Amino acid sequence: MKKIGVLTSGGDSPGMNAAIRAVVRKAIYHGVEVYGVKYGYAGLINNEIDKLEIGDVGDIIHKGGTKLYTARCEEFKTPEGRQKAIENLNALGIQGLVVIGGDGSFRGAEKLTELGYPTIGVPGTIDNDIPGTDYTIGFDTALNTVIDAIDKIRDTATSHERTYVIEVMGRNAGDIALWSGLADGAETILIPEEEHHMEDIVGRLRRGHERGKKHSIIIVAEGVGSGPEFSQRIKEETNLETRVTVLGHIQRGGSPTxxxxxxxxxxxxxxxxxxxxxxxxxxxxxxNNKVVHKNISEALSETHEIDRDMYRLSQELSI
Known part of the structure; x- marks a missing residue:
């Protein structure tokens, strides 16, 4: 193999640039040319493919986002779109592709492999929802961004004696909510993998208020529902002064840890x-801190599992 390509697809995550840098420099070290594909799978179809040299990936390891940009591509989901992408790669003599992204990006890589085109997936998503790996690129940075935000919100929650509902990202996975909630001592953590009951949440808040607790932090994963809606329900049922913060895309940016x-x-x-x-x-x-690899189709057929021991611990420590 003398030429390979690399692209980033789907939502950006901190650390993607470090992964691009590693692909380029590792390949060049072994005498292999590397081509960067801009805008994910759309770049394959539109032939936005450029050769990358060592200097092209200098000074990017510490930057968030992705040097190659990223985009969604409906055309790639069609057989005609995928065939066009392979034709563009073959025309440049590119013999293999590294895809950095989440499960949607991996499904694209799976389709290319089914067509006989060698493709390897690298898990890059803040959601940490890819089976086959303990951690995905970007999760740790997003987690620390959330923790920093909660620390700041707790300061004002304490000062004003308020209950704060904080909505975090993660799509249908509760890892960001669980890890940040446990790390920051949240009173309640709502994740899509576990059922919740409003009477339990309200009861915990009331018990805390009765023993003199002046403020509370509730973490809501976006896969559970709307932070503002939960805030309104809690305010109606407890009559406690309640505020809400939706952290949003701030969780995707920033210098990677x-x-x-x-x-x-x-x-x-x-x-x-x-x-x-x-x-x-x-x-x-x-x-377990060892680099491993796994068949993409096998990984995509599995379901991401939350650490339920950690969830139980969060409940025990938030009494």
Whole structure:
């Protein structure tokens, strides 16, 4: 294999640039040319593909977002779109592709593999919802962004003796909510993987208020529902002064943490190794701090599981 491509797709996540850098430099170290595809799968179809040199990925390891940009692409979901993408890659002599992104991006990689085009997936999403890896690139940075925000909100919640509902991202996965809630001592954590009952939430708030607690923090994962709606219901049922904060896309940005930079570097480099060793249709991941790889189709057939021991711990510590 003498030429490979790399793209980022779906939602951006901190550490994607570190992964791009690792792919480019690892490949060049082994004498392989690297081509960057702009705007994800749309770039494959529109032939927005440029050769990358070592200097092109200098000074990006510490930057959030993605140097290659990202976009959604409906055309790639069609057989004609995918065939056009492969034709553009073949015309440039690109023999393999590294796809950095979440489950939607992996499904695109799976389709390319089914058509005989060697593709390796690198999990890049703040949601941490990809089976086959303990952590995805960007999760740690997003988590620390959320924790910093909650710390600040707790200051004003204490000063004004208020209950705050904080809505965090994560789509249908509750990892950001669970980890940030446990790390910040939230009184209640609502995640899509576990049922919740409003009477339990209200009861916990009332018990806390009766023993003299002046403020509370409630973390709501976006997959559960709307933060503002929960805030309004709590205010109506408890008569406590309640405020809501929706953190939104601030969670996707920012300089990646040391953990995300190292994780991205390890996974990006391993993806290149897999291509050079003739592997295809795989995803790379981290298990017990060891880099592993797994069949993409197998991973996509599984369901992401929350750490329920951690969830139970959060409930025990929030009495």
């Amino acid at each position: 040391a953990y995300d930079r190292v994780l991205a570097s390890r996974l990006g480099a391993n993806a290149v190794e897999l291509l050079l060793n003739g592997e295809q249709g795989c995803m790379v991941g981290i298990r």
